[in-house]
Amino acid sequence: MEYIIREYEEKDLPRMLEIWNEVVAEGDAFPQEELLDIDGGREFFGAQTYTAVAEECGTGELCGLYILHPNNIGRCGHICNASFAVSSRRRGARIGERLVRDCMKQGAAHGFLVLQFNAVVAANTRARALYERLGFVRLGTIPKGFRMKDGHYEDICPYYHTL
Numbered sequence: 001m002e003y004i005i006r007e008y009e010e011k012d013l014p015r016m017l018e019i020w021n022e023v024v025a026e027g028d029a030f031p032q033e034e035l036l037d038i039d040g041g042r043e044f045f046g047a048q049t050y051t052a053v054a055e056e057c058g059t060g061e062l063c064g065l066y067i068l069h070p071n072n073i074g075r076c077g078h079i080c081n082a083s084f085a086v087s088s089r090r091r092g093a094r095i096g097e098r099l100v101r102d103c104m105k106q107g108a109a110h111g112f113l114v115l116q117f118n119a120v121v122a123a124n125t126r127a128r129a130l131y132e133r134l135g136f137v138r139l140g141t142i143p144k145g146f147r148m149k150d151g152h153y154e155d156i157c158p159y160y161h162t163l
Helices: 010-026 038-046 095-109 125-133
Strands: 003-007 050-056 062-070 079-086 114-121 142-147 153-162
Touching (some): 062 095, 079 095, 095 114, 095 125, 114 125
Parallel strands (some): 079 114
Antiparallel strands (some): 114 153
């Protein structure tokens, strides 16, 4: 299947919310705990430096998205951060890889010099393998840095890649 990665549009919001909220509800990757409604989603996605969707060619179905924004301010404002969400029905189709590659290009195009992931859950081996395959550098491990949906704590692994 072929996909295009493009900047999101207002019409995309309902499907984006389904995908985003699915990942939030799973409780094993995103730090957010609250689901977004249409107004909250419009504000949240609109506040990012760049928000993109993965659209299946031919059908126009959205199957993933990412958000890109500064990781910090001022003297560290050249470092960006991102979050990725892929529909559970489409995981394993390399959509995440396409999203990460596009995010790296967009980060550089928006003037960022480094892309940093602050809290990759250590148990998220598929994401970690992808980041490492793309040349991201692991910065170490933060013990019990992420509270899972069931209340137990997992380690997190920060990563970075120069752009």
